[in-house]
Amino acid sequence: MESNAIYTTSDAGLNRFFGKIYGLVGMGVGLSAVISYLMLGPFSHLFVNILMNYSWVYTAAIFVELALVFLASGAARKNTPAALPLFLVYSALNGFTLSFIIVQYTQATVFQAFISTAIVFFTMSLIGISVKRDLSGMAKFLMAALIGIIVASLVNIFLASGTMSFVISIISVLIFSGLIAYDNQMIKKVYYAMNGQVSDGWAVSMALSLYLDFINLFLNILRLFASRD
Template sequence: MNEFNRAYSPKTGADSMDTSVNEGLRAFMLGVYNKMALGLLLTAGLAYAFGALVPENVTLTLLTGPIGMVIMFAPLAILLLSGFVMKNPSPLAANLVYWSVVSLIGVGMGAIVYVYARQPDGMMIVSKAFLTTAISFGGLSLYGYTTKRDLSGFGTFLIMGVIGIIVASLLNMFIFKSSMMHMVISVVGLLIFAGLTAFDTQRLKNMYFQLVGDSRAMAVATTYGALSLYLDFVNMFQFLLAIMGGNRS
């Protein structure tokens, strides 16, 4: 995603955001949101299937042990590998990355459904976390789309925050195993991805005016834009669920 950001992110300031209503921009953003929604739908379907419908022994085999670790880290590996290998991705390649990441995250989130579905109020907490995430995401994305303030200055800070969260999460997972540290990571992670939601929305809006007229680049931008917002949403949901679920996380 860093390669994508460097290739397509505009270097313009706040003045470029003072634009009139543009039907092309509206269609572009609608395409991004629609693809993101389809990705979330697939993720939810796979998570429910592997967490509640698939036989328990199959679920435990897939989501624990070596196979579970592969599923957990495969999306990150795909994103990093695609960033190094695909300098100028085609629409097909971008779609392969998107749906691979979405599918793997969906299977991995089956562990959440598996744990919460077996608790009296577990699925209620999941539903509340999802609804809260959806409302928050909508508000933050709307802010990023409508604000005249240039948010590009926050980009480096937010990306460094994501790297810090990943490192801290790995350390806590394998070394510290602290519930308090997990809660702190969840709160900080929620704030970081909330900021990224607004930042990415504005970045996509500005990107449209840089790519207008180039159908190939626009198709790639739609897919990677959907991936950016999808990752923002999923991470906000998981961090919020960890906060609301307390020790069950």
């Protein structure tokens, strides 16, 4: 992780950089999916035991996840060897916490939501890669909107409004779809700004951002599909 990966500033070099990032995103999503499957399948007895007797484990895992995001992001910016392991540990732990959410839905709904998320994700990725307009202004608006959605979600914990939850999910899908496009455009900007001399840390940092976009998009689409059912 300490050495820089040097690419040529050609389309082939950019494609290799994208390939590395998306390979990491695939590893993260795949690891999360495997852990969730194990918790709800072969290790379902452990899952039920935690759910019934040790619910604090889930809460603790959420706080550890938050810490891991900051640690992985910081390690990636510094291009240290710990960046990739931290990203993978976070992905695995996220698979654990996701199992407590996924268990509330039918397998068909989860599958449909995942496929829909993948379609939206790759569509917005292509838009972000190909669009010529600078999306930085849009990203600032989306981040402000995301803060508003987080506040609204906290308020809705007490209100328990189904309508408000539905609206929050729709807006969240739009927000994370836009962020996917922006993050893909950022990959190109970083690559060309560094003349192809991009470090592995940058690849992990970009992969973490896209992974978070994918997971949050999936969760909100899942809620929308469930409300439809």
